[in-house]
Amino acid sequence: MSHALEILMYQVGQVFLIPTLVVITLMFFYSFYAMGAFLLQGWQRQRGALAEGGSGYPLVDWAGRQAGLSADALDIAAHKMLELPRLATRIAPMLGLVATMIPMGPALKGLSDGNLAQVSDNLAVAFSAVILALIASSITYWIVSVQRRWLAEEMAWLTAQPAESRASNSANEMHFDDEIEAGAAA
Numbered sequence: 001m002s003h004a005l006e007i008l009m010y011q012v013g014q015v016f017l018i019p020t021l022v023v024i025t026l027m028f029f030y031s032f033y034a035m036g037a038f039l040l041q042g043w044q045r046q047r048g049a050l051a052e053g054g055s056g057y058p059l060v061d062w063a064g065r066q067a068g069l070s071a072d073a074l075d076i077a078a079h080k081m082l083e084l085p086r087l088a089t090r091i092a093p094m095l096g097l098v099a100t101m102i103p104m105g106p107a108l109k110g111l112s113d114g115n116l117a118q119v120s121d122n123l124a125v126a127f128s129a130v131i132l133a134l135i136a137s138s139i140t141y142w143i144v145s146v147q148r149r150w151l152a153e154e155m156a157w158l159t160a161q162p163a164e165s166r167a168s169n170s171a172n173e174m175h176f177d178d179e180i181e182a183g184a185a186a
Contacts, residue, residue: 016098017099020098020099024092024099030136031136038146059077059078060157069158071155078152078155089141092134092140093134096137099125103123104122106118107123107126
């Protein structure tokens with residue numbers, strides 16, 4: 001009974017190797033896509049003012065199209081904007097660990113059988129998967145950290161503005177950093 005259960009668990013575990021590797025590969029490519037979008041957003045933020053909104057300021061842009069927003073609604077929208085890269089940041093290392101552990105069983109079995117080629121093949125898959133997962137996680141962690149600050153700046157600006165003036169503020173060319181400096185000088 002115990003031996004049958006062990007064999008069943010081993011076989012079920014092996015089934016998850018390919019799907020795990022596929023998801024890690026998708027997250028790896030997603031992290032580079034997200035980095036490109038992040039760099040574009042940073043460039044757009046350098047060129048445009050906070051009050052203008054636009055694609056460099058997604059929360060301001062979103063809030064400009066909504067009526068009567070509360071601070072809670074802004075907070076929820078900001079969390080939604082960070083959701084996918086945050087998930088990639090947290091899930092990629094877990095899947096990297098899974099993709100490392102699954103081939104370890106066959107590698108150890110190959111080692112006990114004296115089949116070093118099987119050990120080598122399985123360890124190559126295991127360590128390549130965890131490396132790609134950690135790279136993806138590192139990239140998305142950096143992106144989430146900076147975007148969290150950007151969204152906090154946008155939320156602070158939006159909550160300081162009366163709802164009616166958010167839409168009419170498009171003529172205002174002042175950047176958020178300039179507003180902070182002006183407030184500190186006052």
